[in-house]
Amino acid sequence: MAKSETPLLDELEKGPWPSFVKDIKQAAEKKPMARDLLGQLELSYKEKIGHWKHGGIVGVKGYGGGVIGRYSDRPDLFPGVEHFHTLRVNHPTGWFYTTKALRALCDVWDKHGSGLTNMHGSTGDIILLGTKTENLQPCFDDLSDAGFDLGGSGSALRTPSACVGPGRCEWACIDSLDICYNLTMEFQDQIHRPMFPYKFKIKVSACANDCVAAIARADFSIIGTWMGKIQIDAQEVKAYAASGLNIREEVTDLCPTKCMNWDEGKKELKIEDGDCTRCMHCINLMPKALRQGKEKGASILVGGKAPILQGALLSTLIVPFMKLEPPYKELKELIRKIQDWWDENGKSRERLGELINRVGMRTFLKAVGLKPIPQMVKSPRTNPYIFFWPEEIKKEVK
Ligand code: HEM
Ligand code: HEM
Ligand code: SF4
Ligand code: SF4
Numbered sequence: 001m002a003k004s005e006t007p008l009l010d011e012l013e014k015g016p017w018p019s020f021v022k023d024i025k026q027a028a029e030k031k032p033m034a035r036d037l038l039g040q041l042e043l044s045y046k047e048k049i050g051h052w053k054h055g056g057i058v059g060v061k062g063y064g065g066g067v068i069g070r071y072s073d074r075p076d077l078f079p080g081v082e083h084f085h086t087l088r089v090n091h092p093t094g095w096f097y098t099t100k101a102l103r104a105l106c107d108v109w110d111k112h113g114s115g116l117t118n119m120h121g122s123t124g125d126i127i128l129l130g131t132k133t134e135n136l137q138p139c140f141d142d143l144s145d146a147g148f149d150l151g152g153s154g155s156a157l158r159t160p161s162a163c164v165g166p167g168r169c170e171w172a173c174i175d176s177l178d179i180c181y182n183l184t185m186e187f188q189d190q191i192h193r194p195m196f197p198y199k200f201k202i203k204v205s206a207c208a209n210d211c212v213a214a215i216a217r218a219d220f221s222i223i224g225t226w227m228g229k230i231q232i233d234a235q236e237v238k239a240y241a242a243s244g245l246n247i248r249e250e251v252t253d254l255c256p257t258k259c260m261n262w263d264e265g266k267k268e269l270k271i272e273d274g275d276c277t278r279c280m281h282c283i284n285l286m287p288k289a290l291r292q293g294k295e296k297g298a299s300i301l302v303g304g305k306a307p308i309l310q311g312a313l314l315s316t317l318i319v320p321f322m323k324l325e326p327p328y329k330e331l332k333e334l335i336r337k338i339q340d341w342w343d344e345n346g347k348s349r350e351r352l353g354e355l356i357n358r359v360g361m362r363t364f365l366k367a368v369g370l371k372p373i374p375q376m377v378k379s380p381r382t383n384p385y386i387f388f389w390p391e392e393i394k395k396e397v398k
Contacts, residue, residue: 006038008045024116033114033130036080040072058085058133060140064193066150067136083133084114088151089126089143090191093180094164104146112139123201124161124212125151150192157190158201165206165224170287171280172206173224173296174324180204182328183335190339197346200339207292208280214304214315219352220335221301221315222324226293229273230282236289237269251282297323300331302338303353313353316361317375334368341367362387 004010006021013019024041027034040051051073058069068086075082092101105126109115114130121127126148131139140150151159160183163169165176183202184191190200203214206224214221241247247269252260259275260282262268269289271282283290300322301315324331338352341364346355356364365372366389 006042009038009042027115030110031080031115033080033084034116036072036078037084037114037116037130040074040078040081043074043077052084058083058136060137060150062192063140063150065153065156066192068153081130084130085133085136086130087113087128087136087139087143088121088123088153088159089128090149090151090159090184091120091124091126091161093162093184094167094177095120095124096164096167101147105143105148108139108142108146112142123151123158125159152191152194152199154194155196155198156192156194156200157187157196158199159191160184160187160202160204161212162204163206163211165204169206171209171224171283171292173226173292174204174206174222174298176204176206176222176224178326179222179324179328179331182326183332186332187335196339196343198349198351200342200352202335208278209284215301216304216312216314217306218304218315219302220338221304222331223299223301225278225297225299225321227295227297227321228293230271230276230293231291232269232271233289233291234268237286238267240286240289241267245286247286251285254281255279256281297321300334303351303356305351305353309349309351310354313351313357315353316356316378318365318370320373320375337368362389 009021012021021038024034024038028038044051053071053073054069056069056071059065059067066088068088070084070086072078072081072084089105106117109117109128112131112135113128116129118127118129128139143149160180162176162180163172165172165174167177180202183204190196200220201218202220202222203212203218204222205212205214208223208225210223214223237247245251247262248264252262252269255276256279257275257277259272261270261272263270273293278292283292298321299317300319301317303313304315305313319334322330342352342355345359345367346352350358361376362372365376
């Protein structure tokens, strides 16, 4: 038997999980590009250095983003990956496809690229991995003909993404799919033409279970919620207790605000709704007995990000409740105001959350015209000082 050319990569196939090596090998049977990708990766593992270089702006006509350029620094050894650019393709909201659409997508990529895909990237986009500079435009043209468009990259609005929401989930408080699609259409220009200090992400989860992790990953997070009382079906509560659910240990004791009370004797559940933060915990555990309140809308949070330049940030709540109905005028106005302020004041490569931390929440609130509220306090300070704006002090004295 011939000796393997990739002994180090082969090791990665041995574990219990499916390996990307296996996928690339499969593609390598058809594509020299994928074969050279394996070769270069093996060399990197052997020498313990990367052989990719960044640099060189590549793209398609009329677009400032959507293509991520990569080049090999050993094209002499691996001509197939001399260029290995990635296309970010805007996914259908909620990641719903027809098989016909998937086939069209794969045909385009077999024709113009390595055949390797990542469904889906951490941005939500369809990631088409590896093609040559001269193939970019024809590939994009074919994608357009098939009804697809590029997503965001660089200092642009990134492809907005949303949980499946009302498409498949009973917890949806808002139409995350429609909101995401509507915002994607509204802000097309910002997706295709990078115009900001850095990236800006919008993510929509239709309830606080937050399946797209909007709170941790988006500069602007839209999270479905409700107003008013959690609806309790007393009979179903009793049925859960009878079926062996330990309501005190598993539900009420774990309520983060301790606003629930379970009367073991009377088998009665009470909720102090004024103190509830609408975290979804109790509803997740007793879906037949508990339902969200009837008035639905969303909480708006800003400033989340993963650690790249500075550390990770979770979003801060700025609007506890906003009704969200098409055409989402209030929402869009708020997004524009926030982006304008960030665009004017942000340093190069400074995310919204970092800018707010640098200049202070009160400066941000003043700029976008929101009133401070207790929910915005991230952690209580040890000193009691509050900094008023000069004009507010004059107002009090008069
Ligand atoms: C030390 C080296 C590298 C660092 C620090 C790095 C860092 C990053 C970061 C921070 C992201 C953003 C992830 C996100 O937004 O979720 C990213 C995305 C990406 N990088 Fe790299 N990268 C490196 C090497 C590479 C190489 C060698 C390639 C290709 C040959 C590459 C291709 C990509 C692609 C295609 C994406 C987008 C993936 C997606 O959207 O899912 N990167 N990289
Ligand atoms: C007559 C003497 C002093 C006066 C009039 C004075 C006045 C002040 C004032 C007006 C502030 C601003 C409060 C705010 O708006 O947050 C302040 C803050 C502060 N002062 Fe003084 N100070 C004096 C002496 C000192 C001394 C001797 C120290 C240290 C040994 C000190 C340490 C601090 C610190 C650490 C703060 C920041 C507190 C915070 O915001 O957490 N001060 N002081
Ligand atoms: S975030 Fe909520 S509404 Fe959206 S899919 Fe997850 S559980 Fe369902
Ligand atoms: S939703 Fe969360 S905070 Fe509200 S009552 Fe249930 S567990 Fe408590």
